[in-house]
Amino acid sequence: MADLLKVSIDFDTSHLIFPRLIGIILLLLGLVIVIRNRRALAGSGAMWSQTFQQMDKIRFFGTLALTIIYFLLMVPIGDLWPNTGLGFLICSIPFVLLISILYMHERTPRAMIPVLIVSVVAPTLVWWLFTYVFALTLP
Amino acid sequence: MAIFEFLTPMYLFLIFAGTLVGIIFGAIPGMTATMAVAVCLPLTYSLGLDNGMALLLGLYVGGISGGLVPAILLGIPGTPSSITTTFDGYPMAQRGEGEKALRIGIVGSLVGGLVSLTALFFFAPALAEFAIKFSYVEKFLIILFALTVMAALSEDMLLGIFSGFLGIFISLIGVYDVTDGGNGEYRLIPPGMEYWLDSGFSLLPVLIGLFGLATILEAAEAGMPKGQSMKDIEVGEHSRFKWSVFKGQITNLLRSAGIGTFVGILPGVGGSAASILSYTAAKTSSKDPDSFGKGNPAGIMASESGNNGLTGGALVPLLSLGIPGDSTTALLIGAFTLQGIQVGPLFIGNNPMTWDSMIVAMLLANIAMFGIMYFMIRWLALVVTIPKHILFPVILMMCVIGAYTINYGIMFDVWTLLIFGVAGWLFTKLGLEVAPFIIGFILGPAAEIYFVKSLESFGTLSIFFTKSWIAMLLWVLIIGSVVGSIMLARRKSAMSRPVA
Numbered sequence: 001m002a003d004l005l006k007v008s009i010d011f012d013t014s015h016l017i018f019p020r021l022i023g024i025i026l027l028l029l030g031l032v033i034v035i036r037n038r039r040a041l042a043g044s045g046a047m048w049s050q051t052f053q054q055m056d057k058i059r060f061f062g063t064l065a066l067t068i069i070y071f072l073l074m075v076p077i078g079d080l081w082p083n084t085g086l087g088f089l090i091c092s093i094p095f096v097l098l099i100s101i102l103y104m105h106e107r108t109p110r111a112m113i114p115v116l117i118v119s120v121v122a123p124t125l126v127w128w129l130f131t132y133v134f135a136l137t138l139p
Numbered sequence: 140m141a142i143f144e145f146l147t148p149m150y151l152f153l154i155f156a157g158t159l160v161g162i163i164f165g166a167i168p169g170m171t172a173t174m175a176v177a178v179c180l181p182l183t184y185s186l187g188l189d190n191g192m193a194l195l196l197g198l199y200v201g202g203i204s205g206g207l208v209p210a211i212l213l214g215i216p217g218t219p220s221s222i223t224t225t226f227d228g229y230p231m232a233q234r235g236e237g238e239k240a241l242r243i244g245i246v247g248s249l250v251g252g253l254v255s256l257t258a259l260f261f262f263a264p265a266l267a268e269f270a271i272k273f274s275y276v277e278k279f280l281i282i283l284f285a286l287t288v289m290a291a292l293s294e295d296m297l298l299g300i301f302s303g304f305l306g307i308f309i310s311l312i313g314v315y316d317v318t319d320g321g322n323g324e325y326r327l328i329p330p331g332m333e334y335w336l337d338s339g340f341s342l343l344p345v346l347i348g349l350f351g352l353a354t355i356l357e358a359a360e361a362g363m364p365k366g367q368s369m370k371d372i373e374v375g376e377h378s379r380f381k382w383s384v385f386k387g388q389i390t391n392l393l394r395s396a397g398i399g400t401f402v403g404i405l406p407g408v409g410g411s412a413a414s415i416l417s418y419t420a421a422k423t424s425s426k427d428p429d430s431f432g433k434g435n436p437a438g439i440m441a442s443e444s445g446n447n448g449l450t451g452g453a454l455v456p457l458l459s460l461g462i463p464g465d466s467t468t469a470l471l472i473g474a475f476t477l478q479g480i481q482v483g484p485l486f487i488g489n490n491p492m493t494w495d496s497m498i499v500a501m502l503l504a505n506i507a508m509f510g511i512m513y514f515m516i517r518w519l520a521l522v523v524t525i526p527k528h529i530l531f532p533v534i535l536m537m538c539v540i541g542a543y544t545i546n547y548g549i550m551f552d553v554w555t556l557l558i559f560g561v562a563g564w565l566f567t568k569l570g571l572e573v574a575p576f577i578i579g580f581i582l583g584p585a586a587e588i589y590f591v592k593s594l595e596s597f598g599t600l601s602i603f604f605t606k607s608w609i610a611m612l613l614w615v616l617i618i619g620s621v622v623g624s625i626m627l628a629r630r631k632s633a634m635s636r637p638v639a
Contacts, residue, residue, distance in 0.1 A: 005599045005600040005601045006598060006599050006600075007594045007598060007599060007600055008598060009591065009594050009595045009598075011322055011595075012322060012324075014315065014321065014322050014591055014595070015314075015315035015321060015322050015324040015325075015326050016326060017590075017591055017594075018311060018586075018587040018590055018591060019308065019311045019326050019327055021590075022304055022307050022308045022311065022583075023308065025304050026301065026304050026305060026308055029297065029300060029301045029304060030301065032297065033297055033298065033301060036297065047568075048568075051568060055360045055361075056359065056360060056361065056362035056363070059359040059360070059362060059363055060356065060359045060360045062359075063355065063356060063359045064356075064561075067352075067535070067557060068557070070539075071539075071550075071553055071554065071557065074550075074553075075550055088539075088540075088543075092536050092539075095532070095535075095536065096532040096533060096535075096536055097532075099531070099532035099535060100528050100529060100532045101528075103359070103363045103527060103528035103531060103532070104528045105363070105528070114529060115528070115529060118529050118532075118533065119532075122533045122536065123536060126536065126537070126540060130540065130544065134179075134544075136544050136547065136548070137547075137548050138540075138543065138544075138548075139543065139548075139550065
């Protein structure tokens with residue numbers, strides 16, 4: 001019995017021991033879950049179709065699209081003025097504004113005033129704080 | 140008196156300012172106590188050791204405490220250790236008891252902070268002596284115990300365990316770090332991603348993604364429900380905070396603070412484990428465990444008392460052994476290094492003034508935290524009244540800032556935020572549990588080191604059972620928590636089964 005528990009570790013491959021062990025445990029747990037939830041898994045197509053039908057597609061995919069565009073533009077724009085954080089500032093103002101408009105329920109001129117103020121003030125304040133007070137370089 | 144030479148107006152101001160700034164950092168999702176300490180660390184260059192420590196300890200106490208504000212009001216933990224505060228705090232806020240929940244959390248935080256400070260002051264040398272006896276074997280078993288108790292918190296135990304192991308698996312992506320005794324080899328990295336994933340996914344962007352972006356994506360999917368008004372928080376007598384809510388909860392508060400302090404002392408086992416263990420202990424010892432997760436004040440007390448209990452506890456190994464108890468105290472080593480001071484077994488004896496100054500700073504920071512948060516609660520609660528279409532875009536931007544600046548400017552961390560934001564949204568659809576995933580992710584790398592090193596040292600798996608009486612006791616606790624979870628799940632399923 002004692003021999004069965006003996007383990008010899010080769011230093012060169014020691015990085016694989018724990019990931020393999022966790023991988024095996026994950027596979028076994030996954031197998032048990034698949035067997036136990038087989039009926040739910042068989043009906044997962046319907047679940048996703050229902051989720052897609054019920055979701056607010058414009059707000060959900062709009063958030064993802066605007067976030068990806070925001071991330072993609074921040075660095076190239078920032079590279080035009082290196083080490084100034086202007087990439088963050090220039091991209092954050094329209095990002096916050098567009099996301100706010102996307103999330104608004106009543107897009108009236110009166111409701112737009114605080115949105116416009118926050119869209120300009122919040123990114124500017126954060127940019128100033130991190131660039132000048134905390135001296136952290138933003139994109 | 141000479142012993143209070145450090146008590147200058149500047150020292151007092153720095154504690155107050157540090158605590159206030161820490162609370163604000165903690166209260167903004169995506170910004171943490173660790174980040175607050177990290178960004179203010181350079182300021183200590185010019186402050187000297189005592190004043191520098193006053194500022195950093197204020198930030199630490201404030202940062203840990205501030206996390207309860209978004210955890211309760213928005214369901215987003217401001218700091219990783221506020222995860223369990225969301226379980227009961229958010230349901231309370233949703234039913235109009237936000238103010239009450241916040242005050243319960245603040246008092247819980249104060250109790251946790253003061254108990255851990257007492258432990259730090261009176262028992263530091265003895266507790267450190269106990270913790271130093273823990274070998275890799277016991278440290279691994281402590282992590283295993285923390286992971287198994289997660290099962291008790293999961294809606295579906297099997298999916299909860301799966302999520303925990305998935306978190307460990309994801310945390311192992313990257314290099315097996317040489318500085319931790321690894322061999323420096325890559326694993327689990329897709330081809331071509333070695334540059335980006337050299338150190339794996341950074342914790343903070345993962346946390347911000349799972350708790351910040353995922354929450355916003357869920358709200359967007361639901362069509363962005365309209366925000367609450369101040370009236371929602373104050374409505375009805377039942378929402379008023381009364382001290383009587385603590386009747387019969389002294390044991391819960393002290394036990395949670397004790398657990399938090401103990402977990403803090405164990406190096407590497409951080410605030411999340413402290414709050415989760417405290418929460419689980421409160422849940423399992425409660426006469427009404429099913430009410431936990433649905434807005435039970437005892438859950439908030441346990442979580443906040445537990446995570447603030449960590450603050451004093453995490454300083455014990457730092458000041459007596461030179462080993463940080465958590466990521467924030469790891470940064471404090473940087474502050475000592477800036478002043479040219481080595482923390483270790485000789486620190487307290489060689490620097491009695493600094494030791495006294497740190498104890499007083501912790502005490503005053505806890506009092507300042509209580510004063511600021513308790514009496515400014517209406518200001519802090521205003522976060523809820525901000526319309527979601529104004530708050531969420533700003534939080535999204537802050538999430539980006541938090542992800543980007545934590546490693547001082549790595550764009551991949553920002554993409555990590557998006558990856559785990561989408562993953563968090565998918566988790567809710569697939570029934571996977573975010574909290575066990577995070578715990579697995581946080582504790583995974585340490586678990587690997589302790590596991591592999593134990594086997595390298597002893598060459599047999601039996602060492603995990605036979606190493607010491609502590610190891611055996613931990614196995615009893617591990618098996619007890621698993622059996623307890625199974626019994627709890629069976630009882631729950633029997634109760635939910637319709638009567639024929």
